[in-house]
Amino acid sequence: MTADALLSTMLARRSVSPRRLGPPAPSAEQLGLMVDAALRAPDHGRLLPWRLIEFGDAQRAELAQLFEDEKWRRTPDPTPQDIERARAHATQTPTMLAFVVRPESDGKVPVHEQWLAAGAALGQLVLAAHAMGFGAIVLSGERCKDSTLRAALGIAPEETLAGFVSIGTIVSPPPPAARTPRSHVLSSWKP
């Protein structure tokens, strides 16, 4: 791939909502390459302060039940649509991953740098999905803080459930991404 092609791929990346995704899911090989891309993110000390949990097809019904149970715990009187939406997040997406951040706090590498490394890895993961022609999005929400759900997913108290990554084939293309002027983030230092 030329530099121009690589850059235009990067510049066109945008998130794709789970309702715009359908089968086929990435193959195990394709998903593996996305994880490899995430593993190439800058990471001070190569601490790998993150991990992924994949929810296979056979686990989705159970995940949907966990999402529904969490909704009942959080919302005293959920509507049928609230419940359906919670369950759909678990069942709708061809590939469903949890992204877990697990910084070490022994002081060698500051925790904020480990968070940056985890964020960079997450960015590379969704960029690789996009580069391979799939749609992807990271969604968190209140359920990520729920201790019962976290425990059921095997997330340790010192870990953070940063969000769920949905990946699949784009069945309904999203509108083009709005471009942010680079002047919003780039300035020249003037002593």
Ligand SMILES: Cc1cc2nc3c(=O)[nH]c(=O)nc-3n(C[C@H](O)[C@H](O)[C@H](O)COP(=O)(O)O)c2cc1C
């Ligand atoms: C860790 C993380 C959690 C997120 N959680 C949510 C969320 O719960 N709801 C949401 O609308 N967007 C969430 N987002 C933002 C979307 O993934 C997406 O980046 C945003 O809609 C902007 O779209 P874009 O990536 O095409 O610019 C999250 C992003 C990250 C990195």
